[in-house]
Amino acid sequence: MATRDGNVDPTTGSQRLDKDTRETVVRAARHGILLLWSLVVLFPLYWLASMSLKPPGEANQLPPDWIFLPTVYNYIQLAQSGEFLTAFANSVLMVSASVILVLLIGVPAAYVLSRYDIPMERDVLVWILSSRMLPPIAVVIPFFVIFQSFNLFDTRIGMVLMYVSINLSLVVWVMKAFFDGIPETLEEAARVDGATRFQGFRKVVLPAAKPGIFSVAIISFIFAWIELLFGLVLTSFKAVPVTLFVYSFIGSRSIEWGMLAAASMAMILPVVIFLIAVNKYLAAGLSFGVVIKE
Amino acid sequence: MASITLDDVTKRFGESGDAVVAVDDVSLDIEDGEFVVFVGPSGSGKSTLMRIVAGLETQSEGDVFIGDALVNQLGPRARDVAMVFQNYALYPNMTVEENMSFGLKMSTDLSEAEIEAQVTEAAEMMGIGNLLDNTPGELSGGQQQRVALGRAIVRDPNVFLMDEPLSNLDAKLRTTMRTEINRLQNDLGVTTLYVTHDQTEAMTMGDRLVVLNYGELQQVGTPLECFYRPANRFVAGFIGSPSMNFFEGDVDGDRLACDGFEYELSERMRSNVGDRSAVTLGARPEDFDLSETPVKGNSVEVTVDVVEPMGSISYVYLRPVDQSHEDTFVVEIDGKRPISEGEQVYAYVEPTDVHLFDANTGETIHQRKLDLDAEITPKEESQSVSRSAE
Amino acid sequence: MASITLDDVTKRFGESGDAVVAVDDVSLDIEDGEFVVFVGPSGSGKSTLMRIVAGLETQSEGDVFIGDALVNQLGPRARDVAMVFQNYALYPNMTVEENMSFGLKMSTDLSEAEIEAQVTEAAEMMGIGNLLDNTPGELSGGQQQRVALGRAIVRDPNVFLMDEPLSNLDAKLRTTMRTEINRLQNDLGVTTLYVTHDQTEAMTMGDRLVVLNYGELQQVGTPLECFYRPANRFVAGFIGSPSMNFFEGDVDGDRLACDGFEYELSERMRSNVGDRSAVTLGARPEDFDLSETPVKGNSVEVTVDVVEPMGSISYVYLRPVDQSHEDTFVVEIDGKRPISEGEQVYAYVEPTDVHLFDANTGETIHQRKLDLDAEITPKEESQSVSRSAE
Amino acid sequence: TRGGSSGTSTGTGESGSSGELAIPLSEYQGADIEWKQFEGSKINIGAVQHPWVDAIKPAVPVFEELTGIDVVWNVLPEQQFRTKRQTDVSTGAGQFDVFFMDQVINQFRSEGWLQTLDKYFNDSSLYDENWWKPNDLFESSRWQAHGGGYTDKWTGIPITTEVQTQFYRKDLYEKHGLEVAETLEQHRQNAKTIHENESDVAGTAGRGQKGYGMNIYILNTFIRENGAKLWTKFPKDSGLDTQGVIDAATWYTNLLRDYGPEGASTQTWSDVLTTMQEGRAGHIVADANLFWPGLTGEDSQVADSVGIAKAPKPADGTFGPNAYNWQISTSKNAKNSKQGFLFMLWASSQPTNTWMHLENDAAFSVRQSVWENDEFRSRVGENFAQVTLESLKEAQPDPFDRKYPQWGQRYSEELQRAIAGEKSPEAAMKKAAKIAEDIYSE
Amino acid sequence: MSTQTKAETAADEKGGFPSLRDIWNDYLPYWFVAPMVLVMVMITFFPGAYDLYLSLIEEPTFNVLEAEFVGLSNYVTAFTRGGALHSFVVTITVVASALVLESVLGFFLAALVAGVKSERAKSFYRVLFIVPMAVAPVSMATIGRIMLNSEVGIIPYMINTWTPFAAPAFLSEIPLLTVILLDTWNWTPFMFIIFYAGLSSVPDTLVEASRVDGAPLWRRYVHVIIPYMKPVVFVATLIRMIDLFRTFGVVYGLTQGGPGTATQLVSINIYEQMFINNQPGVAAAIAVVYLVLVIAVCNVVIAKVGFEGVWD
Numbered sequence A: 001m002a003t004r005d006g007n008v009d010p011t012t013g014s015q016r017l018d019k020d021t022r023e024t025v026v027r028a029a030r031h032g033i034l035l036l037w038s039l040v041v042l043f044p045l046y047w048l049a050s051m052s053l054k055p056p057g058e059a060n061q062l063p064p065d066w067i068f069l070p071t072v073y074n075y076i077q078l079a080q081s082g083e084f085l086t087a088f089a090n091s092v093l094m095v096s097a098s099v100i101l102v103l104l105i106g107v108p109a110a111y112v113l114s115r116y117d118i119p120m121e122r123d124v125l126v127w128i129l130s131s132r133m134l135p136p137i138a139v140v141i142p143f144f145v146i147f148q149s150f151n152l153f154d155t156r157i158g159m160v161l162m163y164v165s166i167n168l169s170l171v172v173w174v175m176k177a178f179f180d181g182i183p184e185t186l187e188e189a190a191r192v193d194g195a196t197r198f199q200g201f202r203k204v205v206l207p208a209a210k211p212g213i214f215s216v217a218i219i220s221f222i223f224a225w226i227e228l229l230f231g232l233v234l235t236s237f238k239a240v241p242v243t244l245f246v247y248s249f250i251g252s253r254s255i256e257w258g259m260l261a262a263a264s265m266a267m268i269l270p271v272v273i274f275l276i277a278v279n280k281y282l283a284a285g286l287s288f289g290v291v292i293k294e
Numbered sequence B, C: 001m002a003s004i005t006l007d008d009v010t011k012r013f014g015e016s017g018d019a020v021v022a023v024d025d026v027s028l029d030i031e032d033g034e035f036v037v038f039v040g041p042s043g044s045g046k047s048t049l050m051r052i053v054a055g056l057e058t059q060s061e062g063d064v065f066i067g068d069a070l071v072n073q074l075g076p077r078a079r080d081v082a083m084v085f086q087n088y089a090l091y092p093n094m095t096v097e098e099n100m101s102f103g104l105k106m107s108t109d110l111s112e113a114e115i116e117a118q119v120t121e122a123a124e125m126m127g128i129g130n131l132l133d134n135t136p137g138e139l140s141g142g143q144q145q146r147v148a149l150g151r152a153i154v155r156d157p158n159v160f161l162m163d164e165p166l167s168n169l170d171a172k173l174r175t176t177m178r179t180e181i182n183r184l185q186n187d188l189g190v191t192t193l194y195v196t197h198d199q200t201e202a203m204t205m206g207d208r209l210v211v212l213n214y215g216e217l218q219q220v221g222t223p224l225e226c227f228y229r230p231a232n233r234f235v236a237g238f239i240g241s242p243s244m245n246f247f248e249g250d251v252d253g254d255r256l257a258c259d260g261f262e263y264e265l266s267e268r269m270r271s272n273v274g275d276r277s278a279v280t281l282g283a284r285p286e287d288f289d290l291s292e293t294p295v296k297g298n299s300v301e302v303t304v305d306v307v308e309p310m311g312s313i314s315y316v317y318l319r320p321v322d323q324s325h326e327d328t329f330v331v332e333i334d335g336k337r338p339i340s341e342g343e344q345v346y347a348y349v350e351p352t353d354v355h356l357f358d359a360n361t362g363e364t365i366h367q368r369k370l371d372l373d374a375e376i377t378p379k380e381e382s383q384s385v386s387r388s389a390e
Numbered sequence D: 001t002r003g004g005s006s007g008t009s010t011g012t013g014e015s016g017s018s019g020e021l022a023i024p025l026s027e028y029q030g031a032d033i034e035w036k037q038f039e040g041s042k043i044n045i046g047a048v049q050h051p052w053v054d055a056i057k058p059a060v061p062v063f064e065e066l067t068g069i070d071v072v073w074n075v076l077p078e079q080q081f082r083t084k085r086q087t088d089v090s091t092g093a094g095q096f097d098v099f100f101m102d103q104v105i106n107q108f109r110s111e112g113w114l115q116t117l118d119k120y121f122n123d124s125s126l127y128d129e130n131w132w133k134p135n136d137l138f139e140s141s142r143w144q145a146h147g148g149g150y151t152d153k154w155t156g157i158p159i160t161t162e163v164q165t166q167f168y169r170k171d172l173y174e175k176h177g178l179e180v181a182e183t184l185e186q187h188r189q190n191a192k193t194i195h196e197n198e199s200d201v202a203g204t205a206g207r208g209q210k211g212y213g214m215n216i217y218i219l220n221t222f223i224r225e226n227g228a229k230l231w232t233k234f235p236k237d238s239g240l241d242t243q244g245v246i247d248a249a250t251w252y253t254n255l256l257r258d259y260g261p262e263g264a265s266t267q268t269w270s271d272v273l274t275t276m277q278e279g280r281a282g283h284i285v286a287d288a289n290l291f292w293p294g295l296t297g298e299d300s301q302v303a304d305s306v307g308i309a310k311a312p313k314p315a316d317g318t319f320g321p322n323a324y325n326w327q328i329s330t331s332k333n334a335k336n337s338k339q340g341f342l343f344m345l346w347a348s349s350q351p352t353n354t355w356m357h358l359e360n361d362a363a364f365s366v367r368q369s370v371w372e373n374d375e376f377r378s379r380v381g382e383n384f385a386q387v388t389l390e391s392l393k394e395a396q397p398d399p400f401d402r403k404y405p406q407w408g409q410r411y412s413e414e415l416q417r418a419i420a421g422e423k424s425p426e427a428a429m430k431k432a433a434k435i436a437e438d439i440y441s442e
Numbered sequence E: 001m002s003t004q005t006k007a008e009t010a011a012d013e014k015g016g017f018p019s020l021r022d023i024w025n026d027y028l029p030y031w032f033v034a035p036m037v038l039v040m041v042m043i044t045f046f047p048g049a050y051d052l053y054l055s056l057i058e059e060p061t062f063n064v065l066e067a068e069f070v071g072l073s074n075y076v077t078a079f080t081r082g083g084a085l086h087s088f089v090v091t092i093t094v095v096a097s098a099l100v101l102e103s104v105l106g107f108f109l110a111a112l113v114a115g116v117k118s119e120r121a122k123s124f125y126r127v128l129f130i131v132p133m134a135v136a137p138v139s140m141a142t143i144g145r146i147m148l149n150s151e152v153g154i155i156p157y158m159i160n161t162w163t164p165f166a167a168p169a170f171l172s173e174i175p176l177l178t179v180i181l182l183d184t185w186n187w188t189p190f191m192f193i194i195f196y197a198g199l200s201s202v203p204d205t206l207v208e209a210s211r212v213d214g215a216p217l218w219r220r221y222v223h224v225i226i227p228y229m230k231p232v233v234f235v236a237t238l239i240r241m242i243d244l245f246r247t248f249g250v251v252y253g254l255t256q257g258g259p260g261t262a263t264q265l266v267s268i269n270i271y272e273q274m275f276i277n278n279q280p281g282v283a284a285a286i287a288v289v290y291l292v293l294v295i296a297v298c299n300v301v302i303a304k305v306g307f308e309g310v311w312d
């Protein structure tokens, strides 16, 4: 075979970069942008971390000590505070339970909304969404009243329900969108295979909707985890979430930067753990994902 | 195991205004254990009919019975059917093995081990035994189709519905599969509806053929009936490959004046034609003879347009010398016989091999003569619905 | 418009340990404007090879040239190919019209009106002109396939890649489409790679056939070459339907001892056999004659096992009376000839029509005699790669 | 620092009944009060995050021992606490038996959410005037506990007081030969000198952020010292558009704009504190008792060089710094108001107050006797104590009328706009005046 | 409901009562939506009705009989003194700009990450890019304030020392922009993760087909990938829009709606009316108008974009 000039695209006649070179360039550009954004994301986090690791008084020093001797003093203080640990554990428990519950309630409902003709579908959808429209501040008092009368005030169950209610519309809507993208033939095949509607849903549709489910799970977790107002108003002792705890470092006389930062860092931790745990499911849906080449 | 009865089934898609009528008033009795093949052009409603039987689509009108039970209200699960989908519809998140065992897990109480045994056996039969752990995305088209087929046949349902289950297989595998399906169907005695575009499958697999066009039944009968006794021009043209050649003609006493040649009608033809003034003459490619000289009456002088050698046979495209337009017709000759394009020869068909159709309605008015008439004559009155076709 | 050259192309899927070799060291020269048909069993790597040419899959080893350019590094867009996917791959969110015009919009500067005109024309040609506003979900399988085909042919690319584009069409439509594709390809002169499982398509459409098995090239040649001059037993069995019958035999002087009969070798055969002790005899179903009496030498007494009437012909499955096992072989007879199952007759093949293969390697050692040898003898040395098959 | 103070906590017996009580019970048992009458009950205290809470918590076991009443706490930052308190009282839930009250006293009172305390003061089993010594409380504190003069009833009991003073950098003043300002003009000149001669140090810093504890809280000092006052004629004339107010606002705005840090209009008290702590400002006017510990504590980089003096006043004005009191009150629906009252008395009593100020770094006592206590004075520094005490004696707290939150918020917004340079101080104050008057004119 | 809800059981075939399992499956859609409907009824009707009631009365009371209805006076107050109109304008500005920024950035990042070849790098980005969402609003606001502080903040410091530009006073000179950028940092992850999951459910074959059709990268996105994941894009954007509409914590912590009322979002206004000015009636009136407005916007968006472009 004669050697040929491989670098000129005969169809366009234009000089094209060698694909390897081009791929390298594209790859470099891609990672360049991603790293840039990583930096944008990381810097405040780094700053937060560094504040939490600096001794009191040095947190906001300028020019900053980019290199400093980290101290875990703040973390030790946190860890020694029984209340922090209790609130933390409490939050983990309530939020996790709420995520499971909201998925149990929301995902099937989303499926129905996606697959069946619902009378007045648009209005139903808007109605569901409307639960999310008012700022919590405008609805917290009625909820307080409900909680008082149903003895849900300052109970974990109450908070779990509250978290469910703030996430339900999200789960229903997002999952409906994901179910819309799953071809109905799959369930048809399942039903012909003798699966009941439920089995078809559980064994065939759900696995295909995995990325969607896990991403709403993460988002719901986060929404509940950082929720503040309901936790503030609807609890007082037993069911206090950890968010409130972060407030305790904003005193009337000074802000305890180090402790505040340490608590904030501690609050990020479960989210990161949760993220890592479900990470692999985020991209394992119908296909193996679009690989955007070129 | 069950008979299937369709009673005036109609299916419309879309709003009533501009609805597509996919299935148009179809009535059909399928006996228990029968193997029925559906054929028809693309879009003629075959898949839709299957899906109605499966319970995946609800007919707009009419009733469906499986066994003696009216199943209009039942879903696929209750109907207990197994189906091969035209587009496979494999579960993308499951391996081949899981795909194939899913139905068994859902519809039977078999133990894991039994299921595995059956699936493995079926997979071996399909030649995909070594792919059990792959997911559908990693399979070739034909392999996927075999998984889809395997998924259906591992089960022991009331009814098999197979929608072009072999379309992506090569001829050899197709032959094997055909035999396997037939054997299996014989063994199990499961009523089977089968859609195919393959003439061989259509002619060899089924007890009866159901010919559809534009959602309407054209003919129901044994394959040979449909081939030798087509109910109308559509069926005549549709069954057989290459298809029958048609020549429009005007009746002129005992002659038929076609474009480019005249054809002398036999006694029997004349009486069948009656007082129609325009009829269509049909003759199959394999019934023509070519000769250098006009040996017999009704020979037509033709020019060879194209020769398609096929191995043991060749297809020759011919054009009557006197014809006013460019259309050709096709005849089949021995592959070893030399013939070249541009040559002028005479084409001839035995008068006994000719069909005549009403030029307006397409209805068959004269059938060819047939030695084995006795053999293919329907036991009962052939269910044929003749309507104008094409 | 461009030639295509594959140079030692290999494609492996999966980790190096348990990789599937989908394409195995294939080298191939395709001329500018040539129409090449790929055939091979399911999973033999046809689609993979197409996808490599399209630039959708990167070969693990080897080079691909389009025209004179090495395109290993180029994506599909730069290669300017149009492809019909085996699974259609229609855009579900677009109407038929949008599906078909998408490629034109992307790859040309045509005006809206020009695009619309071209799309409408192609859609009419495909018989889907009335479906332009439907979405793929509303189409039947065959209609979808025609959209996929239409989407490719509206374009004017360097190369057409068509992966079983007609598999879901009925025989008649398929014939029409076949002709249309051929006409189009002739008009445009676009180099075309075409995968099919249909014998007729394989035999009639392409300038050359490429036969693949397990990712390896088996033979490259004109259809008739592959049919009459198979490079090996695999090709002999794969091309032609029903496929060639094979009989294993031991060479015993000038006789071949097969199970159930003995076959006397001709002079030419003997010299071709050489000192091999075991050879396989191959004869095509259509080369057999059946007679009531053993008219000639080498007649084999057989029992009729099954008769498959196909209309103009019938397939008869026969078993040598003296054979120790149950296997049958198939012969093709005139459809009108009466024959019934259980009957005992004699089967005979002309010695000139017989192939012999090395029993171990499968390589062809003796080709049949052929009158039109001259016609089908390759102009250049036939690129045939003979390897053991099956 | 006081690390790890908690958001909400059950404060029952941190040191438990075991161990020594912080304050001998005898200090209280001498009072003619039936301390034990509610033994076995429990009170819930809603409090903001405040040094007072930290200071009193170690002493709470004393109260629990004394009365047999359990104390639980709900401690939150101000904004969050406000939300919770309002939810609680406006729905009549009555969860808090005792809670922190601030500027909204009169509003809560007029809504009928607050209970006035007079009936408890009149109940001899609950109150002993001789022991509690009401006159030891600063007058300004007592005045505020009576709705800033809007009512003659006790709306709660003051617990902390804060008064404005001046803090300055002794080192910088020395370096540039500056005198501690007594007049506003001097104050401005000092700022100018430092601002122009020091790099990286602003002349001054001050609250610019809106909110009624923010910019207007500081400004109100200068308003009164300029001879103006809020509500020249209540509720017809807000007085905000008088010349005195406009002068004060102009002076304050210009001071911050000319010699204040970048973005002064968004600075809160904590930003001011941080700025000063980090040595980035020459002087500030801020609450003595809250800022002093912060400025001299270990967080501060200027601990050794910070000086305190009385707030400046106009050359021709009268000294009258703003002061601010937190009080604790009980709501109408509270279930244990009487127990709550006992807690209020106990917490504000002389023994408790004295203990808190001797054993903690607290410096906000509402009791004059504490400020005069030598031990206390030596702990906090003589100078600081004296300046603060004198300021407190002359302090003039803001009177919070019933709709103060509504118009005060708008008034502070207007001031913030002026500080941000969006409009002139004059225009801002006129607008504020109109808003305030409009609100009452409905 | 549609024809599909038809009973699937062969009840008459078996005779007698349908089994529990049949009841479950026959009415599956009802079982599936029932809990959702229950929760929804609880969390929508009561608070909505309460706010409406509150907006119509003088003094908040739970005793309807005692309530003194004042007609629309609270609404009038809201739009005169209450600054409702201004806060709507501010809110819409923030919503529109942040929504565009976050959607575009989120999609862009999702697409970039989806194309990363190395699984590990992909995982890394996926986790990292989501983390900002997890920073609690309290921390966001407090830390944000200090980091942006013109005097002691690290960000102005870095701008001043490392770039030739002078750092603006973020919270007083460009408060709205600051709020928008901060929200972008905080919530782009939301768009990122949903878009990412959406991208991973686009079948490869479609992308392949479009490549063969000669579509350049961006057109593949515009014409094939985005249309395919239209429902997901639409829903994510809509939800984010609604969340943006009611943004509160971070902005309040950062600026308290200031300077002046420059960043006074509707939610902040409601908060101030309710908890600072103590005018629950006015707060409720704003909330009611706001709810009607947002519902109207959603209705229009859903009808115009959703039902005419996504779900048909």
Ligand SMILES: Nc1ncnc2c1ncn2[C@@H]1O[C@H](COP(=O)(O)OP(=O)(O)OP(=O)(O)O)[C@@H](O)[C@H]1O
Pocket: B137, B138, B139, B140, B141, B142, B143, B168, C013, C014, C020, C021, C022, C040, C041, C042, C043, C044, C045, C046, C047, C048, C049, C086
């Ligand atoms: N993504 C993949 N991962 C793993 N194996 C694959 C993948 N794609 C194809 N294969 C394997 O490669 C082989 C060749 O596949 P290919 O699709 O080329 O076959 P084909 O000749 O087109 O078959 P068919 O006629 O059935 O379409 C098959 O065995 C298939 O299982």
Ligand SMILES: Nc1ncnc2c1ncn2[C@@H]1O[C@H](COP(=O)(O)OP(=O)(O)OP(=O)(O)O)[C@@H](O)[C@H]1O
Pocket: B013, B014, B020, B021, B022, B040, B041, B042, B043, B044, B045, B046, B047, B048, B049, B086, C137, C138, C139, C140, C141, C142, C143, C168
């Ligand atoms: N969901 C649908 N909406 C609208 N029209 C439809 C729908 N499904 C099918 N059709 C139309 O109904 C007709 C019959 O379709 P069907 O799939 O039954 O054809 P078919 O005989 O299976 O064809 P093929 O051989 O091409 O698969 C076609 O014209 C098709 O376009």
Ligand SMILES: [Mg+2]
Pocket: B046, B047, B048, B086, B163, C140, C141, C142
């Ligand atoms: Mg079909």
Ligand SMILES: [Mg+2]
Pocket: B140, B141, B142, C046, C047, C048, C086, C163
């Ligand atoms: Mg293939």
